[in-house]
Amino acid sequence: NAGVTQTPKFQVLKTGQSMTLQCAQDMNHNSMYWYRQDPGMGLRLIYYSASEGTTDKGEVPNGYNVSRLNKREFSLRLESAAPSQTSVYFCASTSFGQGLNTEAFFGQGTRLTVV
């Protein structure tokens, strides 16, 4: 039971570099999410995809782009990394549409440092 898989687990970038965080779920969930976690600030939603083919901005979308490649995969791209994007990034999925009240399943996280 893989659940939600994120890659990579760790990454160090230089300011201005780009990278893509990958996320895949094998639970046939409709909805997928990208959050960032910063100390004392809980989880903040960056982007989400309610269903395949749709994406929407969350609370803190600036500096990020996303792609819902298919029902399984939802990637997060940093076009020009900045030190303020140093954070732990979590991907999550839910079966929204198949049951609004279902819980979210989270990946293990990607620890990103921008120097």
Next chain:
Amino acid sequence: AQSVAQPEDQVNVAEGNPLTVKCTYSVSGNPYLFWYVQYPNRGLQFLLKYITGDNLVKGSYGFEAEFNKSQTSFHLKKPSALVSDSALYFCAVRDLGANAGKSTFGDGTTLTVKP
């Protein structure tokens, strides 16, 4: 807009004593409430949820939570704490308004259980 408050950054209890982690919420409609736990260097794991029905909800690892509509609270409780319960706990809320399908998370409460 929906919001969640966890008024305590840190809760310390002795092993064997009861524990309470507090959560209050604000939503425009009926709330769907969740508790998640995060162990070091891991993603969030679902503990329990309130949708409708009995105000006392039982979840994983002996945890329970009480929904109080008049006080807009959803406090997490356990009758007898274990050292292994030490972790970061998040309360989350979801409603059926414009943010349907997205959860808003609190800032988290660090629970430390001392032997």
